[in-house]
Amino acid sequence: MSAMPPPSAEPLRHDPDVLVIGGGIVGLFCAYHLRLGGSSVTVVERGPVGGPQSCSYGNTGFVGTHGAAPLAEPGVPAQGLRWLLNPESPFSIRPRWDGELLRWLWHFRRACNDEDAKAAFRVLVDMKKRSLEILRELCASDGLASAFTAQGMVLAFRTPEGFEKGCRSVPQAVENGVPLRVLGPGELRALEPDAEFDVCGALYNEEGAYLQVPGFVVEFARMLRGMGVEIRERTEVVGFEVAGRTVERVRTTRGDLRPHETVIAAGTWSAECARKLDVGLTLQPAKGYSVTVKAPRNAPRRPALLSEGKVALMPLGERLRFGGTLELSGMDDTISRRRVEGILRTVRSYLPELEITETLETWSGFRPCTPDSLPFVGRAEHYRNLSVACGHGHIGMGLAPAGGRLIAQIIAGEQPDMDPAPFRVGRYGGRAARRLRLRR
Numbered sequence: 419m420s421a422m423p424p425p426s427a428e429p430l431r432h433d434p435d436v437l438v439i440g441g442g443i444v445g446l447f448c449a450y451h452l453r454l455g456g457s458s459v460t461v462v463e464r465g466p467v468g469g470p471q472s473c474s475y476g477n478t479g480f481v482g483t484h485g486a487a488p489l490a491e492p493g494v495p496a497q498g499l500r501w502l503l504n505p506e507s508p509f510s511i512r513p514r515w516d517g518e519l520l521r522w523l524w525h526f527r528r529a530c531n532d533e534d535a536k537a538a539f540r541v542l543v544d545m546k547k548r549s550l551e552i553l554r555e556l557c558a559s560d561g562l563a564s565a566f567t568a569q570g571m572v573l574a575f576r577t578p579e580g581f582e583k584g585c586r587s588v589p590q591a592v593e594n595g596v597p598l599r600v601l602g603p604g605e606l607r608a609l610e611p612d613a614e615f616d617v618c619g620a621l622y623n624e625e626g627a628y629l630q631v632p633g634f635v636v637e638f639a640r641m642l643r644g645m646g647v648e649i650r651e652r653t654e655v656v657g658f659e660v661a662g663r664t665v666e667r668v669r670t671t672r673g674d675l676r677p678h679e680t681v682i683a684a685g686t687w688s689a690e691c692a693r694k695l696d697v698g699l700t701l702q703p704a705k706g707y708s709v710t711v712k713a714p715r716n717a718p719r720r721p722a723l724l725s726e727g728k729v730a731l732m733p734l735g736e737r738l739r740f741g742g743t744l745e746l747s748g749m750d751d752t753i754s755r756r757r758v759e760g761i762l763r764t765v766r767s768y769l770p771e772l773e774i775t776e777t778l779e780t781w782s783g784f785r786p787c788t789p790d791s792l793p794f795v796g797r798a799e800h801y802r803n804l805s806v807a808c809g810h811g812h813i814g815m816g817l818a819p820a821g822g823r824l825i826a827q828i829i830a831g832e833q834p835d836m837d838p839a840p841f842r843v844g845r846y847g848g849r850a851a852r853r854l855r856l857r858r
C-alpha cells in the first residue's frame with residue numbers, strides 16, 4: 419500500500435449535498451454509497467484517514483459471516499462477573515459513577531436473554547452477508563484486491579466444555595446461512611500444516627474473510643477520492659448551528675459548511691458529537707488491544723479465533739496480529755501491560771510452539787458499542803437532515819459496507835434493501851432526546 423496523502427491546509431471548498439463526519443470504515447462506506455447514488459459528498463476526519471486514532475486502524479479485520487453473535491447473550495453477566503476478578507481476563511469494567519455507563523449496562527443486562535440474542539444474531543448475520551457481497555464486488559478491482567482475502571477461518575477450542583458449546587452453536591449458525599462445520603484433528607492439521615494447535619477441537623467457516631487493516635482503509639479512501647468524494651483530513655467538527663428541525667451549519671476547525679444532509683459516523687465519538695445536537699446515543703467505548711509481531715515461521719496461514727480466550731489471530735503477510743480484550747473504561751487510551759500479557763498468554767496456550775521473535779506494534783482502539791450490538795443506522799428522529807451511522811461495535815469492518823448502503827438509501831428516500839427498524843437511532847430514548855422533545 420502506498421503512503422497517506424499529505425494533509426491539506428486549504429480551507430473547505432464547497433457545501434456538499436452530504437457531509438459525513440468521521441473517516442473510519444463506517445464513514446467511508448457511507449460516502450461510497452452516497453456517491454454511487456449521485457450525491458456530492460465531503461468526509462471530514464479529525465486525524466489522518468487510516469491513522470491510529472481510529473478504531474479502523476489496528477483491528478483484526480475479520481469480515482464475512484463469522485462473528486455475528488451479539489455481546490449480550492444469556493450467561494454473559496455471570497461470566498463477566500467472574501472475569502472482573504482477573505486482571506488478565508478478556509473483559510473488564512472500570513468501576514465509576516457514570517450515569518451513561520450505568521444506563522448502558524442496564525440495557526445490556528436486559529438484552530442478555532435467549533430471544534433477543536437470537537434476534538440480534540439473525541439481523542447481524544444478514545448484514546454481514548450483504549456486506550461480504552459488497553466487499554467481494556468492490557475488491558475485485560485492482561486497487562483493493564490485495565487488501566481482501568477470503569480463505570476461510572478456524573475457530574479453535576482449548577477446553578472440552580468450550581468445544582461442546584461451539585458444536586452446539588453449529589445448527590443455529592447453519593440455519594442462518596453460516597457455513598460452519600466441525601473439523602476433525604486430521605483436517606485441522608491439513609488446513610494448518612505449519613502451526614501446532616494444542617486444542618480439544620475446532621470449527622471451520624469456509625466463508626471466513628479478512629481485510630488488511632489499515633491498508634484497506636487507506637486504499638479505499640484513495641478510491642473514493644478518485645470517485646469525486648472530498649476527504650478532508652485533520653479537520654474536526656466542533657459544533658453545529660440549528661434552526662428548528664434543520665442542521666443549518668456545521669462548524670469545523672477549517673471553517674463552516676452548509677451541507678444539505680449530515681451523517682454522524684464518528685465511531686465512539688459519535689455520542690459526543692450527537693450530544694451537541696441534543697441527540698442521545700446509548701453508546702460506550704469498549705477498549706480493545708492488538709499486538710502485531712513479525713510473522714513467525716510456524717504461524718497459522720488463516721485467521722483464527724482462539725475461542726475461550728476471546729483472542730483473534732490475523733496473518734498479515736510479513737506480520738501476524740493478535741487482537742482481544744474488551745474494557746469498559748471510558749475514553750482512557752492507556753495500554754494495560756497486564757491485559758496485553760493476557761492476550762499473549764492466551765496465544766501461547768493455544769499455540770505453544772509459536773516462535774514470536776519481535777513485537778512490532780501494540781495498539782489500543784475504542785469499539786463503539788451499543789447494548790444490543792446492533793448499530794445505530796438511520797435518521798436522527800427529531801431532525802429533517804441529520805442521520806447517524808455508528809455503534810458497529812466489535813464487528814464494524816464486517817457491517818460497514820451494508821450499513822453505508824442503508825444510510826444512502828434512507829437519505830435518498832429509496833426503499834431500503836434491509837428492514838431499518840432494528841437499527842433505529844432513537845430506540846433507547848435518552849435524556850438528551852427527551853429534553854429535545856420537551857423543548858419543541
Ligand SMILES: Cc1cc2nc3c(=O)[nH]c(=O)nc-3n(C[C@H](O)[C@H](O)[C@H](O)COP(=O)(O)OP(=O)(O)OC[C@H]3O[C@@H](n4cnc5c(N)ncnc54)[C@H](O)[C@@H]3O)c2cc1C
Pocket residue numbers: 439440441442443444445462463464465471472473474475476477478479480481653654655656683684685686687688691705706707708730741742782783784785786808809810811812813814815816817
Ligand atoms: C482489538 C480490536 C479488534 C477488532 N477486530 C475486528 C474484526 O476482526 N472485525 C470487525 O468487523 N471489527 C473489528 N473490530 C471493530 C472495528 O474496528 C470497529 O467496529 C470499526 O473500526 C468502527 O469503525 P467506525 O468508522 O465506526 O469508527 P472509527 O474507525 O473509530 O472512525 C471514527 C472516526 O471519526 C473521527 N472523528 C471523531 N470525532 C470527530 C469529529 N468531531 N470530527 C471529525 N472526525 C471525527 C475519528 O478520528 C475516527 O477516525 C475490532 C476492534 C478492536 C478494538
